[in-house]
Amino acid sequence: MELRLENLTKIFTNKTGIETTAVDKLDITIESGKLVGLLGPSGCGKSTTLFMIAGLVKPTSGKIFFGDDDVTKLAPEKRGIGLVFQNYALYPHMTVYQNILFPLENMDVPRDEAITRVKEMANLVGIGNLLDRKPSQLSGGQQQRVAIARALVKKPKVLLLDEPLSNLDARLRLQMREEIKRIQREIGITTIFVTHDQEEAMSISDKMVVLDFGKEQQYDAPQEMYNSPDNLFVAKFLGNPPINTFEAEVKKGYLTINDKKFMKVDLPDALYDIGMRPENFRVAEEGGFEVDIHNIFHIGRDTMIHFEFNGKNLRALVDSDDISHGQKKVKLTIKSERVYIFDKETGLVTNHG
Numbered sequence: 001m002e003l004r005l006e007n008l009t010k011i012f013t014n015k016t017g018i019e020t021t022a023v024d025k026l027d028i029t030i031e032s033g034k035l036v037g038l039l040g041p042s043g044c045g046k047s048t049t050l051f052m053i054a055g056l057v058k059p060t061s062g063k064i065f066f067g068d069d070d071v072t073k074l075a076p077e078k079r080g081i082g083l084v085f086q087n088y089a090l091y092p093h094m095t096v097y098q099n100i101l102f103p104l105e106n107m108d109v110p111r112d113e114a115i116t117r118v119k120e121m122a123n124l125v126g127i128g129n130l131l132d133r134k135p136s137q138l139s140g141g142q143q144q145r146v147a148i149a150r151a152l153v154k155k156p157k158v159l160l161l162d163e164p165l166s167n168l169d170a171r172l173r174l175q176m177r178e179e180i181k182r183i184q185r186e187i188g189i190t191t192i193f194v195t196h197d198q199e200e201a202m203s204i205s206d207k208m209v210v211l212d213f214g215k216e217q218q219y220d221a222p223q224e225m226y227n228s229p230d231n232l233f234v235a236k237f238l239g240n241p242p243i244n245t246f247e248a249e250v251k252k253g254y255l256t257i258n259d260k261k262f263m264k265v266d267l268p269d270a271l272y273d274i275g276m277r278p279e280n281f282r283v284a285e286e287g288g289f290e291v292d293i294h295n296i297f298h299i300g301r302d303t304m305i306h307f308e309f310n311g312k313n314l315r316a317l318v319d320s321d322d323i324s325h326g327q328k329k330v331k332l333t334i335k336s337e338r339v340y341i342f343d344k345e346t347g348l349v350t351n352h353g
Helices: 046-054 096-106 111-124 140-152 170-187 198-204 222-227 232-237
Strands: 003-013 019-030 035-039 061-066 081-084 158-162 190-195 207-212 215-220 244-251 254-257 260-264 270-276 281-283 289-299 302-309 312-319 329-334 339-343
Touching: 003 046, 019 046, 019 207, 019 215, 035 046, 035 198, 046 081, 046 158, 046 190, 081 140, 096 111, 096 140, 111 140, 111 170, 140 170, 170 198, 190 198, 198 222, 207 222, 207 232, 215 222, 215 232, 232 244, 232 270, 232 339, 244 312, 254 270, 281 312, 302 329
Parallel strands: 035 190, 035 207, 081 158, 158 190
Antiparallel strands: 003 019, 003 061, 207 215, 244 254, 244 270, 254 260, 270 339, 281 329, 289 302, 289 329, 302 312
């Protein structure tokens, strides 16, 4: 089921009449059977967007289409959605079996068919042996699987997940995000996944939408977005450790740092913001530029170097074999195609390397 948002906007008005735009003219098309992550900092509008798609929040303007059907004004129960909340919202007095069965009883699905669907869905999400237990007897990961099974047993057109892994510990988060992707692929359902965790979104999404103050910053495949950010916000938001940024000047066709020509560019003379990801530095025996090492952190196969460059503290992530503990200086090079140049006023990238 293709899902399309056209000029979708939500403005909240408080008691004093002050308006806040939570979602601002959002236009995206989610292809049928794809898993799309809505990503951004707290307050960026990602959950509001999800709840408008679900029908729980009424848009101020714009439209929502499921395929060719305009569902903007439809009630949530008539949209054909499956929704999994952050806190799972399981009924504590019901067993796993009863929790999954509950939506089918409301839909008046024949008893034999309902029982078959519950068992099939429980087996799909890996809880077929837990049907007699109550939610209080389950781990967080098991509760999450029950919530997903309950959402999917209705055979919805679209699956909506609102920060579904935020209550799990790190090990379970990793396991469950892999499970969510497996389940989504097996069923082939169009899925929207809200998260503030970039690693989570990048690991399972077919595409990601990065939002800031309700505005779309970029909509692309995760690795494409990481390698080719449209603007400084996206470049800073994605990446751990974060991208290095500093100011530099273009003079007569050259990007100039500390009055030294760094690389040839086809840009007007002006000040620009420069971005360099830590992993794109290389230790060089010859050439490059020498820096004083402030700190070295060995993290397995990689080593993080902290150094000062152009008046700013930067990070380089290099191969551990290329640097020794206690080393004071190092020569570094960087891939010119991975130097990002951003307009100072708009924040837009002027090159993708």
